[in-house]
Every structure is written in structure tokens, then in C-alpha cells.
Amino acid sequence: MNWQHVGVLVYYDLLYIVRSATRILFLVFYGIFWFWFLWKLGEGMATWLTQPEGNLIASWILEEEAARILFIERPATLSAYFLIAMTMVPGFVIWGASNQTAADIKSKHLRFLMPRCGRFEIYLGRFLGAVLFITLLEVVVGIIATLISLQIDNMDVAMVLLYALQVNGIVIAYSLPYVALMAILSAWMASAGLAVVIAMSIYSVLAMVIGVFSIRWPESVWVGYLLPNALKEQLINPDGSLILFALAALVVYLLIYFWLGWYIFRVRDV
Amino acid sequence: MMPMIETQGLSKNYANTRALDQVTVSLERGKPIGLVGPNGAGKTTFFSLLCGFIHPTSGTVRILGHPPLHRALYGRITILPQDAALIKTVPIITQLTFFAQLQGFSRKTARQEAQRVLECVNLHKSGHKLPDSLSHGMLKRAAMAQAFIGKTELVLLDEPTAGLDPATASKIRDLIRTTAKDSTFIVSSHNLSEIEDICGSVLILNRGKLVEYKTISELVARTTCLTFRLEAPPPETVEQTFLNLPEVTKVEIGAIGEHKLIIHYDESAGNAAQIQIIQVLHQAGISFLEMSRGQSLENKVLEITQND
Numbered sequence: 001m002n003w004q005h006v007g008v009l010v011y012y013d014l015l016y017i018v019r020s021a022t023r024i025l026f027l028v029f030y031g032i033f034w035f036w037f038l039w040k041l042g043e044g045m046a047t048w049l050t051q052p053e054g055n056l057i058a059s060w061i062l063e064e065e066a067a068r069i070l071f072i073e074r075p076a077t078l079s080a081y082f083l084i085a086m087t088m089v090p091g092f093v094i095w096g097a098s099n100q101t102a103a104d105i106k107s108k109h110l111r112f113l114m115p116r117c118g119r120f121e122i123y124l125g126r127f128l129g130a131v132l133f134i135t136l137l138e139v140v141v142g143i144i145a146t147l148i149s150l151q152i153d154n155m156d157v158a159m160v161l162l163y164a165l166q167v168n169g170i171v172i173a174y175s176l177p178y179v180a181l182m183a184i185l186s187a188w189m190a191s192a193g194l195a196v197v198i199a200m201s202i203y204s205v206l207a208m209v210i211g212v213f214s215i216r217w218p219e220s221v222w223v224g225y226l227l228p229n230a231l232k233e234q235l236i237n238p239d240g241s242l243i244l245f246a247l248a249a250l251v252v253y254l255l256i257y258f259w260l261g262w263y264i265f266r267v268r269d270v
Numbered sequence: 271m272m273p274m275i276e277t278q279g280l281s282k283n284y285a286n287t288r289a290l291d292q293v294t295v296s297l298e299r300g301k302p303i304g305l306v307g308p309n310g311a312g313k314t315t316f317f318s319l320l321c322g323f324i325h326p327t328s329g330t331v332r333i334l335g336h337p338p339l340h341r342a343l344y345g346r347i348t349i350l351p352q353d354a355a356l357i358k359t360v361p362i363i364t365q366l367t368f369f370a371q372l373q374g375f376s377r378k379t380a381r382q383e384a385q386r387v388l389e390c391v392n393l394h395k396s397g398h399k400l401p402d403s404l405s406h407g408m409l410k411r412a413a414m415a416q417a418f419i420g421k422t423e424l425v426l427l428d429e430p431t432a433g434l435d436p437a438t439a440s441k442i443r444d445l446i447r448t449t450a451k452d453s454t455f456i457v458s459s460h461n462l463s464e465i466e467d468i469c470g471s472v473l474i475l476n477r478g479k480l481v482e483y484k485t486i487s488e489l490v491a492r493t494t495c496l497t498f499r500l501e502a503p504p505p506e507t508v509e510q511t512f513l514n515l516p517e518v519t520k521v522e523i524g525a526i527g528e529h530k531l532i533i534h535y536d537e538s539a540g541n542a543a544q545i546q547i548i549q550v551l552h553q554a555g556i557s558f559l560e561m562s563r564g565q566s567l568e569n570k571v572l573e574i575t576q577n578d
Contacts, residue, residue, distance in 0.1 A: 002341070008371045019359040108354035111323055112416055115347045116372035118339060119322075269324035 009125025093178035099192035180257030280329035301470025363397035492564035
């Protein structure tokens with residue numbers, strides 16, 4: 001494999017972002033959402049969760065112990081950002097990383113690239129471009145959330161920064177399998193829009209299966225493990241060993257999805 | 271010497287359609303090769319298989335001794351694909367620079383190379399424009415420019431002059447002639463006079479099958495026949511008149527309204543046979559508007575594909 005080719009592909013992929021209408025639209029929605037949410041955090045929205053009544057409500061969603069650790073022992077603003085970021089990751093990544101090889105296949109632009117570099121280099125270059133794009137956005141939002149936390153949460157600076165590293169690391173790690181999932185759908189559907197629709201449908205159907213069918217057949221919760229969001233609870237949980245287990249599982253998701261996407265891209269006619 | 275392209279039983283099916291059927295051919299380096307055939311003959315499929323865009327249903331391809339997409343081929347082959355699109359929202363020069371970088375140019379030299387190829391296709395003033403703002407002909411030239419980046423050994427051009435005005439088409443043909451000294455070209459086109467003009471040999475596909483691969487001189491029988499475009503329909507006795515000549519082997523009369531006469535003669539008779547034929551034509555009082563040695567490639571291809 002020629003890494004110089006991959007570097008050139010990634011460089012131009014990122015350069016083309018500002019010229020892609022769909023990515024600009026995505027950036028507008030992403031920007032509006034996080035501007036609004038971070039603005040609310042800046043107004044001290046999360047400090048309410050440190051109060052007994054707020055923490056009680058949080059414990060309805062999370063386990064009581066987890067709610068106490070996240071909002072009382074740890075910087076509440078960063079924890080609130082963490083929970084929302086983890087909830088929004090599937091939706092945002094599905095949209096933001098939908099156009100990896102799709103447009104190249106649809107417009108047959110690949111035919112200009114393939115005599116110059118390998119299929120795997122193109123696939124990897126587009127994948128890394130999407131990873132960098134998503135990571136860059138998450139890092140920017142994560143840094144702003146950390147700055148807000150430093151200003152609002154009455155906690156030791158070193159502790160806030162260390163926790164910020166953990167939070168941002170988990171959010172980025174949780175995003176990667178979704179980028180790989182979109183690599184599969186992008187190569188398969190050859191349409192970014194269709195890839196988003198299919199991904200959202202899979203996500204919704206699985207949520208429905210888990211929510212409805214598990215009442216009658218408890219075993220059906222295992223279907224949820226087709227997507228990495230089954231690991232969300234473990235990633236949010238303050239227990240370090242659970243986090244490590246979930247991170248290792250994310251690597252497995254990433255590798256499987258990435259390989260499946262590569263297989264589809266390799267065998268398909270373009 | 272290793273063939274430039276070698277295919278063995280190459281076939282490609284699209285669902286129930288056989289687009290390419292058992293094509294076995296070996297193409298050598300040298301003069302441009304024309305790839306011709308009616309619509310749906312399999313020309314674009316053949317190009318796509320050579321470049322590895324699509325996978326063969328059966329058979330093998332070797333290019334410069336390697337299978338398609340082999341790393342040893344990167345930057346040694348370029349193609350003007352028929353239906354591929356440049357990115358609409360990125361200036362032409364940026365896209366060409368990107369392609370040149372993938373071919374191993376540094377960022378700075380890639381930019382210079384992009385400028386050079388834009389000049390080759392007379393598009394240097396429009397390099398900073400977006401593909402969306404270019405006319406069809408300009409877009410075609412921009413796509414053509416990328417095929418001339420670097421020093422490649424094999425250039426595949428799918429319909430290079432389709433949709434271009436005559437002046438631009440002529441410039442493109444000149445560019446092919448000039449570059450053909452260093453690279454081998456395979457040019458697919460429906461414009462057979464263009465193929466006759468720039469190519470040394472021709473590969474004829476029909477309904478997915480390879481029906482002929484010959485030099486153009488051989489194919490149009492330049493040394494064995496004369497073609498006349500007559501002022502008026504030939505007399506009914508014309509065939510017998512010429513067959514009386516010992517050198518004449520066959521006489522063909524064009525369809526009604528075509529006013530065409532093709533006279534085949536024994537190659538060993540050479541120029542003497544040609545003079546004799548012209549004299550007999552004069553004696554018979556048949557006047558002609560145009561005479562050419564051999565048949566036109568267009569007629570020959572039509573004949574081959576219709577009889578196939």
C-alpha cells in the first residue's frame with residue numbers, strides 16, 4: 001500500500017468538505033445543535049443535576065450510583081455533555097460520514113482515480129477522511145464543553161482536564177464503528193442519501209425490536225448487539241473495567257464493519 | 271517483446287446480457303489502435319475491464335504483464351472514461367493537481383503539470399472555473415486533460431472527440447498524434463474517418479465479440495481495390511466489363527442511389543491494374559467524382575458488422 005496516495009486522498013477529501021453542499025448542510029445542523037446545547041450548559045443547566053432533585057431524575061435514566069458519580073463526584077457540565085454526545089453520535093455520524101465512496105461510485109469519479117492508485121487506498125483514504133472530519137468536529141465541541149466546565153463546575157482543574165480527556169476519547173471511540181458502518185452502506189448503496197436512510201432504518205428497527213419484542217422474548221435484546229449502541233451503557237458507566245471491555249468491543253465492531261465495507265467495495269463494479 | 275495488452279477468453283455479463291464474449295487478443299506497443307463497433311458492441315466494457323473498473327465474468331487480462339489494478343501499473347495507464355464526472359464544486363485545476371499528485375508529482379510540480387495539460391487541450395484560461403460552469407465541450411477537454419498527465423505508457427480514450435466542434439476535435443487529434451510517439455493509444459470512436467486518420471490498426475467488436483483485428487491498410491485493402499464515387503448510376507453491364515480484365519477479381523456496386531463502384535484486383539498486378547481499370551472506366555464513358563485506393567473504413571466496418 002502506498003501511504004503517500006492515502007495522504008493525498010485524505011488531504012483533498014478534507015479540502016473538498018467546504019465545497020460539498022451536503023457536508024455544509026450537515027455542519028449547519030451540527031453547529032446549531034451544539035451551539036444551542038453548549039449555550040445552555042454555559043448558563044449552568046447542568047448544575048441543577050448536582051442538586052438532590054436533579055440527581056434523582058438523572059437516576060431514573062441511569063443507575064443511581066452512576067448518576068451520583070457522574071453529576072456529583074465528577075464535573076456535571078462535562079457529564080451532561082458526555083451523555084448528550086453519546087446519544088447524538090449515531091445520528092450525527094450516520095449523516096456526517098455517509099458520503100465516503102458513495103458519490104465517487106455514483107458519478108464514476110473513481111474511474112479517474114483507479115488508474116492512479118489502488119482500490120484499498122481509495123477506500124482507506126475516504127474512510128480516514130470521514131474519521132478525521134468527525135473527530136475534528138467532536139474535538140472542537142469537546143474543547144468548548146471542557147472550557148465551560150472549567151468555568152462553571154467547582155472542581156479541581158487537573159481533574160476536569162483528565163475527565164475531559166476520558167469523555168472525548170470515549171465519544172471519539174464510540175463514533176469510529178459508526179463511520180465504518182457508513183463505509184459499508186456508502187460502498188453498497190452508492191448514494192449518500194440512501195445510505196443515511198438505510199442506516200437510520202436499521203437503527204430504528206433494532207431499537208423497536210429491543211423495545212417491543214424483548215417484552216415477549218427477552219433474548220431479543222441480543223439483536224441490539226448488531227450495532228455498537230448496545231455498548232453505550234457500559235461506556236457511560238463510571239466502572240473503569242466496563243469501559244475498557246466496551247472499548248475493546250468497539251475495536252471489534254470497527255474491524256468487522258471496516259472489513260465488510262472493504263469487501264463490498266473491492267468486489268463491486270464501479 | 272511483452273504485449274501491451276493480452277486478454278484470454280475475456281467475458282462480461284450484466285444480468286442476462288453478454289456484454290463481452292470470449293475476447294482473446296494481444297495488442298502490441300506502437301501506433302494508435304482504434305476500437306470500433308456499433309452501439310452496445312462492448313467497447314466501453316472492454317475499456318472498463320482493462321482498467322479494473324469492473325470484474326470479468328470469465329477470462330483474464332494482462333496489461334504490461336500485470337493484472338488490472340496491480341500497483342506496478344499506477345501512473346503508467348490513463349483513461350478518458352466515457353461517462354465519468356469531475357467533482358462539480360471543485361475547480362478544474364485543483365482536480366488535475368490532485369490527479370497529478372496521485373501519479374507521483376510533488377504538490378508544486380503537480381500544479382505545473384496541471385497547467386501544462388490544460389494548455390494541451392486549450393483550456394488554460396478556464397482552469398480556475400468549476401466544472402458546473404463549463405460547456406459540454408470544455409468539460410470533455412478537461413476530462414481529456416487528465417489523461418495526458420505525466421508520461422504514461424498506455425492511454426485509453428473512449429470517444430475523445432464526441433461532442434466537440436471540428437476545430438477542437440482536430441486539435442485533439444493533433445495532440446494524440448504528437449503524444450503517440452511516447453505512448454500507445456487505444457481510441458474508441460464512432461467517427462471512423464478519425465480512426466482511419468490517427469490509428470494504425472483497428473479492433474472491431476460486434477455484439478460483444480471480437481470480429482476483426484488488423485492494420486487499417488490490410489482491412490481496407492489499399493493495395494487490392496479501388497473505390498469510385500460516380501456521377502451517375504453505373505450501367506448494368508459494368509460488372510461484366512471489368513470482370514473481362516484478367517487482373518480484376520471482383521466488382522461491387524453500391525446500393526441504389528449510392529453511385530458507388532468498388533473494383534478488386536490481384537495485388538501482384540500493382541499499379542498496372544489500377545491504370546487499366548481507370549482506362550476501362552474512361553472507355554465505358556463512366557465519369558467519377560472521387561476515387562480512393564481501398565475501401566473506406568466506414569464501409570468495411572459496416573460490412574463486417576452487418577455480415578457478422
